Amino acid sequence: MKYENEIKAIIAGIGGAENIISVVHCATRLRIVLKDPEKADEKALDQIDLVKGTFNAKGQFQIIIGAGTVNVVCAQMQQMLGLSETNNASAEEDQQPKNLLLRFVKILSDIFVPIIPAIVAGGLLMGLYNVLTASFFADGSSLLSRYPGIDGIASMINSFANAPFIFLPVLIAFSASRIFGGNPFLGAAMGMIMVHPDLLNAYVVGQTAADAIPYWDIFGFHIDKVGYQGTVLPVLAVTYILAKIENFLRSITPSWLDNLTTPLIAIIVTSAITFIIVGPVLRDAGDYLAAGLSWVYYKLGFVGGGLFGAIYAPLVITGLHQSFVAIETQLIANIAVTGGTFIFVTAACSNVAQGAATLAVLFTSRNTKVKSLCTSAGVSALLGITEPAMFGVNVKLKYPFIGALCGAALGSAFMAFTKTLAVALGAAGLVGFVSVRPADWGYYFISLAISISVAFVVTLVLGKRAEAKEAAAEVAQAQEAKETADYVKQAETEARVVKAAVVALKAGESVDLSSPLAGNVKPLDQAADPGFASLAMGPGVVVEPTDGKVYAPVAGTVESLFPSKHALILNLDNGIQLLVHVGIDTVSLNGQGYKAHVQTGDRFAAGQLLLEADLDYIRSKGLATETPVVIVNFENDDGDEVYSVASVAQGQHTTQETAFTVLAK
Numbered sequence: 311m312k313y314e315n316e317i318k319a320i321i322a323g324i325g326g327a328e329n330i331i332s333v334v335h336c337a338t339r340l341r342i343v344l345k346d347p348e349k350a351d352e353k354a355l356d357q358i359d360l361v362k363g364t365f366n367a368k369g370q371f372q373i374i375i376g377a378g379t380v381n382v383v384c385a386q387m388q389q390m391l392g393l394s395e396t397n398n399a400s401a402e403e404d405q406q407p408k409n410l411l412l413r414f415v416k417i418l419s420d421i422f423v424p425i426i427p428a429i430v431a432g433g434l435l436m437g438l439y440n441v442l443t444a445s446f447f448a449d450g451s452s453l454l455s456r457y458p459g460i461d462g463i464a465s466m467i468n469s470f471a472n473a474p475f476i477f478l479p480v481l482i483a484f485s486a487s488r489i490f491g492g493n494p495f496l497g498a499a500m501g502m503i504m505v506h507p508d509l510l511n512a513y514v515v516g517q518t519a520a521d522a523i524p525y526w527d528i529f530g531f532h533i534d535k536v537g538y539q540g541t542v543l544p545v546l547a548v549t550y551i552l553a554k555i556e557n558f559l560r561s562i563t564p565s566w567l568d569n570l571t572t573p574l575i576a577i578i579v580t581s582a583i584t585f586i587i588v589g590p591v592l593r594d595a596g597d598y599l600a601a602g603l604s605w606v607y608y609k610l611g612f613v614g615g616g617l618f619g620a621i622y623a624p625l626v627i628t629g630l631h632q633s634f635v636a637i638e639t640q641l642i643a644n645i646a647v648t649g650g651t652f653i654f655v656t657a658a659c660s661n662v663a664q665g666a667a668t669l670a671v672l673f674t675s676r677n678t679k680v681k682s683l684c685t686s687a688g689v690s691a692l693l694g695i696t697e698p699a700m701f702g703v704n705v706k707l708k709y710p711f712i713g714a715l716c717g718a719a720l721g722s723a724f725m726a727f728t729k730t731l732a733v734a735l736g737a738a739g740l741v742g743f744v745s746v747r748p749a750d751w752g753y754y755f756i757s758l759a760i761s762i763s764v765a766f767v768v769t770l771v772l773g774k775r776a777e778a779k780e781a782a783a784e785v786a787q788a789q790e791a792k793e794t795a796d797y798v799k800q801a802e803t804e805a806r807v808v809k810a811a812v813v814a815l816k817a818g819e820s821v822d823l824s825s826p827l828a829g830n831v832k833p834l835d836q837a838a839d840p841g842f843a844s845l846a847m848g849p850g851v852v853v854e855p856t857d858g859k860v861y862a863p864v865a866g867t868v869e870s871l872f873p874s875k876h877a878l879i880l881n882l883d884n885g886i887q888l889l890v891h892v893g894i895d896t897v898s899l900n901g902q903g904y905k906a907h908v909q910t911g912d913r914f915a916a917g918q919l920l921l922e923a924d925l926d927y928i929r930s931k932g933l934a935t936e937t938p939v940v941i942v943n944f945e946n947d948d949g950d951e952v953y954s955v956a957s958v959a960q961g962q963h964t965t966q967e968t969a970f971t972v973l974a975k
Contacts, residue, residue: 620716
């Protein structure tokens, strides 16, 4: 397998094979359902070169791999895990969102995503036809009028382009039947009925006099013989009704009669409902929806365009943008009324803004892995594929995402101000101009230029500020580490005791110590702070406290209380010298949130309260409360180890329970 090692690393990073329920993929992402999402180690996954980013959404743990690779990785991963399509489908069904809005969006997504290639192909062909017939030249002529010999080619392209939209009900009905639990081929048959050539074409209904519309005369009751070419809402409703009728009939019909009568009755009943009630009502509803959205776009102008541009990327994160395919299809189908779709051009502004922001990170970030991702992800976003850029870089770093939102808002505002519309679907990016009305191409490129330049500049500015803050934080952390080391050294110097001589424990003896704070105890090498985790300051444990009170594990004296009160060094009577450091980077609090009950030189008894820390206050400042407990006199003056941690009782402990054992050497 080409990606065997990377896939094994991904499986390990999400909790192992036993934690995986299903694995599927979309255009750029692995979509994985996990038994316990908490077991996923995003930091470990980020270290895998194949992984462009990770996030949780709609009950799925999603890993960005990239277009063209994700399908291969998914297939190999399913093979390694022994997962079948049936397993995946079942797991997907179990993970259906509970929220009604999210369920509705997911249903629309599941219906329209499979047919997007057909719609995009038709849309791009429509764009090509527009190029051939648009009046580019100063005298108002087009390529077709100047070169009549290409008339046959143009006519052929127009036929090809219209086909997916004319027969759109067939595509939607087939896809929707799968989602609604019906037979997809029966659904496709229903879609064919709705666009039968004997019906008046839906595109010419508006040009036909009311008394000229053909109809069926059923016992004096007239039913209009009008098709549903290019419609969306009627097909969705009709397919749902068909699936429910079909399933009901199958539940009450004997198996030997089922295949004969169920399709017949289901089609007859659904067709009658379609042409009498559901079709006419929802066709009008779809027309009103398309007209209403167009009215909003034209009336709100640049304000509405800017707002929509600003929220488009957040909608992509939630997945709500998947519902736009249905709306765009309706807008394009009613192009005589709407003029086209504004959603496509807004998406283009958002996409190129994400790409520009990602490319700007090349000049602001010092992270080599992030920078290696920026070029490919940024270019992909400029061409319309945003997931690697958005989730792999911008959302993680935050400031590029803000820059992209600013660029998208201003570009979309200009797009709305100039009433730029797309007449087809396609790649919403730099190459998306072929889907736009030729008369709007200039405005389209100006809007994209605005989005790109604003996103790039804002990201640079915010990135420099973020880099300065990061550098300052690193300096502060280094300073704290130095101060901690200085205090430890000072305490040891003041003690001026040869460790090997004063050790109360004899070589080979051990002593059990309780944790100074109640909480979850782990080995020190699992500390989040690399300075402590490296054990350079000495062996010990790390405590994630549930209570901020620090108690003496045994009797002794306070060797040193740090001025910021966030740490103290204890000389225990058994010869061990302990550093208790409450929180990470907490020296920056300058003593706020801490209350000392002892001072340097004070004598204390076993179990005595030494210090109190307000854990909620520390967390409110964005700091970790993790507390390293370190044996600082673990070596003698010759550098020989005199103390080590023999064992750690990991888990939750009170201050009266043994947390770790120290061995004298």
